[in-house]
Amino acid sequence: MxxxxxxxxxxxxxxxxxxxxxxxxxxxxxxxxxxxxxxxxxxxxxxxxxxxxxxxxxxxxxxxxxxxxxxxxxxxxxxxxxxxxxxxxxxxxxxxxxxxLERMRRIHEVDAIGYTLTADAGCVLANLQAAAEEKGLLFPLSLGSEGSCQIGGNLSTNAGGLAVLHYGNARDLVLGLEVVLPDGEVWDGMKALRKDNSGYDLKQWFIGAEGTLGIITRVVLKLFPRPAFQATALVAVASIAAACELLAAARKLSGDAVTSFEYIPGFALALVGQNIDGARVPFDDDYAHHVLIELSSHQENIQQTLEDILENALESGHALDAAIAGSGEQRDALWRLRESVPEAQRHAGGSYKHDVSVPIPRIPQFMDEACEAVFEVAGDARICAYGHLGDGNLHFNLLPPAGMSLEQFKESPGPRISQRIHTLAHRFEGSVCAEHGVGQLKAGLLAQYASPVALKMMRDIKHALDPAGLMNPGKVLLP
Ligand SMILES: Cc1cc2nc3c(=O)[nH]c(=O)nc-3n(C[C@H](O)[C@H](O)[C@H](O)COP(=O)(O)OP(=O)(O)OC[C@H]3O[C@@H](n4cnc5c(N)ncnc54)[C@H](O)[C@@H]3O)c2cc1C
Structure with missing residues (x-):
């Protein structure tokens, strides 16, 4: 008592x-x-x-x-x-x-000479994009959640999104950080330097740490010139291997102007067509594989470059059909097809998710073996693997067989399939936590797949900064 x-x-x-x-x-x-x-x-x-x-x-x-x-x-x-x-x-x-951090949302400076933006960590991502745009500049991090996620959360999860191929992950977009450490001390690393080789790059410890090493309170971000022109197309491709060939050729022929390269299987596109009001697939025929490709440039002839790339791809047989956006509205309509895939899955009862990455040249074989594994364990599960092919990152999602609820599927056979998919990604020298981090959901997976040496280094860093284990315990590293 x-x-x-x-x-x-x-x-x-x-x-x-x-x-x-x-x-x-x-x-x-x-x-x-x-x-x-x-x-x-x-x-x-x-x-x-x-x-x-x-x-x-x-x-x-x-x-x-x-x-x-x-x-x-x-x-x-x-x-x-x-x-x-x-x-x-x-x-x-x-x-x-x-x-x-929601009350900490001041944008302190947009520097159009140094191409930097300084802000509080609680700023909503879309507001930072808008502040950069007001000065004719670009902050390229872009995610479906940009209207509500915060830059502190983006850095803590090392968010990816739709332009990683060209601009990198959140990690690549940071120059400086301010962090409150687990004992309350403030580390001021708010330097706007492009070059700084004075010892360990401390800011990188906190990026992707998911709040386990400290609380990010302010940031200095990199900005970029805003490309004046974009050329966008939805392309039906012969196979996933053909999509990888198209990616490599497009990068070469455009002088690396490919900013997005998203894979959408026919199944996902059909789900979008059936479930999302106003979504229209621009092809008369049904195809098994598609990519949404976007090039960005300050040269007006980028549209012509995209047309040349696609013509080559059609001639080589890698592409089967293509719809090129001729206006801003058409571009938005094509992007809507890609961005509506998660919502279309929800309309269809929800999906059982895996977020994996493998080196791009190995994706075709990974996909073959992963689909085979699904077929062996649950022959009639529906595969909806889509996403950031240009980054080697696929959301390998499954919809339960017709008549089975997602809850049932999660009980069985979901975990057995996950085991196979994750083991396969690991065998292909990939990652089982490609984009969304670890949190509490995947702490067990990290413990299973990270090497003992990597885990020990992570624990040592955690212990050095947070010996009492009070900062976001139970996340990333198992207790
Ligand atoms: C529709 C939709 C689309 C999405 N698309 C993508 C995508 O394309 N790519 C992608 O990577 N993610 C995506 N996500 C996932 C999510 O938006 C990202 O992980 C995002 O970066 C999380 O930011 P947040 O502010 O919401 O963080 P929260 O969810 O609030 O927190 C995430 C983690 O960061 C920690 N954290 C938050 N703020 C701080 C801080 N200031 N200091 C230290 N730790 C902190 C939290 O403790 C937690 O561990 C998507 C989510 C949705 C809903």
């Missing part, structure tokens, strides 16, 4: 301490307002929290972290909550403090 009273007393004390740091408007107190913070985007994870705080600046984040560290309370950084791996959701103990 005495211990229970002590615990309640301590809990009240820390919550009161946090209230004093962030003020009433920085504490989410009523139950209904707390709920959206406590479940993840896909509804797969639900948690509880001792407190949900919304600090207004770096100093408040630092004070909050110091108070939690002193009390031995674990913390969960929380961005736009669009992650797919439960990284921003607290556990069910009700003893963790959730720290939301």
């Amino acid at each position: 005495k211990m229970g009273v002590d615990l309640v007393g301590k809990t009240n004390l820390i919550v009161e301490q946090l209230r004093q740091i962030v003020g009433d408007q920085g504490l989410v107190a009523d139950d209904a307002s707390r709920q959206p913070y406590l479940r993840d985007e896909l509804g797969a994870f639900h948690g509880r929290a001792l407190a949900i705080v919304r600090p207004a600046d770096t100093e408040q984040v630092s004070e909050v972290v110091k108070a939690c560290a002193a009390a031995g309370v674990a913390m969960v950084p929380h961005g736009g909550n669009t992650g797919y791996c439960g990284g921003a959701t607290p556990d069910e103990s009700g003893r963790q403090v959730l720290i939301s």
Whole structure:
């Protein structure tokens, strides 16, 4: 009884301490307002929290972290909550403090001479894109969730998206960071330098760390000239191998102007056609394989370059048909086909997901063997493998056989298929966590597939920065 009273007393004390740091408007107190913070985007994870705080600046984040560290309370950084791996959701103990960055959304500077953008980590990605565009510049990170994900979350998950092939992942777009470390100390790494070889590149430790090493509070990002012209086409290709050939040729013939190269199988396109209002597939015939290709350039003749590339591909037999966008509306319509695949899957009852990458030349064989594995384990499951072929990253999703619910499929045979797909990706020297990170969903997978040496280095880094294990425990590394 005495211990229970002590615990309640301590809990009240820390919550009161946090209230004093962030003020009433920085504490989410009523139950209904707390709920959206406590479940993840896909509804797969639900948690509880001792407190949900919304600090207004770096100093408040630092004070909050110091108070939690002193009390031995674990913390969960929380961005736009669009992650797919439960990284921003607290556990069910009700003893963790959730720290939301949503009030930290100031854009400090867009520098059109140095091509940099300096902002708070809570800025929504679309607002950063717009701020760059206002100055005629480009921040190229672009994801389906850009209207709500935050740059701090993007960096913490090393987000990919639709232009990785040309501009790289989030990791490649950062010059400087400010981070509140697990003891509350602030590391100011806000340098806007293109060259800096003074020792270890510390910022990279926090990018892709999913909030397990500290809380990113401010960022300096790279900007780029905004390409004036884009040429976009949906191309029916003879096979996945033909798609890979087309990618290589397009990069060569365009002087590496390919900014997106997305694979869409016939099955996914049909799902979109059936389930998404206004979606229209621009071909009369049904094809098994398609790619959405986009070139970007400041040269107006980029459209002609794309036409030449596709003509060659049609002659060589790699391409079977092509629809080239002749206007902005037509471009949007083609992109809508690609971006509607997740929604079309939801309309069809939802999908069982794998997010894998393998080296591009090995994708055709990987796909053959992965499809064979699905066929062996669950012959009538429907394969909807689509995505960022130009990055070697496919969302190898499965729809249950007709008549079976997704819940049933998740019980069986889903896990047996996952085992086969992940083992195969590993054997092809690929990754089982290609784009969406690890979070709590894939911590077991990382433990299974990362090498012992890699795991030991990760644990050593974690222990060096967070010896008490209070920063987002249970995420990325298993306890
Ligand atoms: C429709 C849709 C499309 C998507 N498309 C893509 C895609 O193409 N590519 C892709 O990579 N992802 C995609 N995602 C997944 C998701 O949007 C990304 O992972 C995104 O980067 C997460 O950002 P967030 O702000 O929502 O982070 P959250 O979900 O809030 O958090 C993600 C992780 O980062 C940590 N974190 C958040 N903020 C901070 C911070 N400031 N400091 C330290 N740690 C922090 C959290 O603790 C958690 O571990 C998509 C999601 C949706 C819903």
